[in-house]
Amino acid sequence: MRRIMITGAAGLIGRMLRARWQARWPMVLVDRAEMDPPGPDETVVRCELTDADAMRAAMQGVDAVVHLGGVSTEAPWESIRDANIEGCYQTFEAARMAGVRRMVFASSNHAIGFYPRTARLDGSEAVRPDTRYGVSKVFGEALASLYADKFGLSAVCLRLGTARQPDEPGERRHLATWISHRDLAHLVERAIEADIHFEIVFGASRNREGWWPDEAARRIGYQPRDSADDWRDRVAEHANDRDPIARDLQGGIFCSWENTRMTGMAR
Numbered sequence: 001m002r003r004i005m006i007t008g009a010a011g012l013i014g015r016m017l018r019a020r021w022q023a024r025w026p027m028v029l030v031d032r033a034e035m036d037p038p039g040p041d042e043t044v045v046r047c048e049l050t051d052a053d054a055m056r057a058a059m060q061g062v063d064a065v066v067h068l069g070g071v072s073t074e075a076p077w078e079s080i081r082d083a084n085i086e087g088c089y090q091t092f093e094a095a096r097m098a099g100v101r102r103m104v105f106a107s108s109n110h111a112i113g114f115y116p117r118t119a120r121l122d123g124s125e126a127v128r129p130d131t132r133y134g135v136s137k138v139f140g141e142a143l144a145s146l147y148a149d150k151f152g153l154s155a156v157c158l159r160l161g162t163a164r165q166p167d168e169p170g171e172r173r174h175l176a177t178w179i180s181h182r183d184l185a186h187l188v189e190r191a192i193e194a195d196i197h198f199e200i201v202f203g204a205s206r207n208r209e210g211w212w213p214d215e216a217a218r219r220i221g222y223q224p225r226d227s228a229d230d231w232r233d234r235v236a237e238h239a240n241d242r243d244p245i246a247r248d249l250q251g252g253i254f255c256s257w258e259n260t261r262m263t264g265m266a267r
């Protein structure tokens, strides 16, 4: 029986996966925020990802890590650095020392956010991060590549589109980027189980307007069942859809924030 660690278990995706996997796998649930008390076959560890000793102790007997923990949007450098750079490094280190088999790293479409919406990407092109947050995801992908090649810690980096609560698209951009909770859980399960050394895989539902025709997703056996198309007529126009920078770029409003080149603002 696999033992799965979920970091960021108190967050949106962590809670969703925990609820779905309760009868399936023993889990170690890690977060700095409060979590529900442990059920049968669950261990709850409240700690910072940067706490190397705590992460090392929690990692014992773990087969696969689903690394969701970290700052999940743009933030001041110090927060990104502590959680997404140092915290990510300590998570990989603890996994390496414990002999973990598989790392599933929650990357993001914001690693490639400055590509135009007309581009079709498959993960093989150069990165174009749109934020400090996006840069931290590029760092995590690079770390995953290093640990796979040097230490045999096989890895799947999921460049997730948009997962939300409520479980539906919230602006026009999401008609391309949305991933339903059901598809996301299936994607992570495939990332845990696929026979793979290292992959970068985009994570979206079967959206007709999607930008990521993803061979790698097919290679790991991901077969999405939901589609943002079903919501097309119900998605109201959002201010982000009118932003002159956001509307042309895959990263949307993340590309607009603090942008001095395209707005002509003083640096």
Ligand SMILES: NC(=O)c1ccc[n+]([C@@H]2O[C@H](COP(=O)([O-])OP(=O)(O)OC[C@H]3O[C@@H](n4cnc5c(N)ncnc54)[C@H](O)[C@@H]3O)[C@@H](O)[C@H]2O)c1
Residues within 6 Å of the ligand: 007, 008, 009, 010, 011, 012, 013, 014, 030, 031, 032, 033, 047, 048, 049, 050, 067, 068, 069, 070, 071, 072, 073, 082, 083, 087, 106, 107, 108, 109, 159, 160, 161, 162, 163, 164
């Ligand atoms: N939800 C999405 O649409 C989406 C899209 C792309 C990528 N992602 C990535 O997926 C992951 C999960 O996303 P989410 O929407 O559930 O985010 P979330 O913000 O709801 O959850 C992140 C969790 O990480 C925890 N955390 C942050 N810093 C920590 C630290 N230093 N030590 C311990 N715990 C820490 C937080 O307490 C939080 O519970 C994130 O890495 C995010 O960047 C999410």
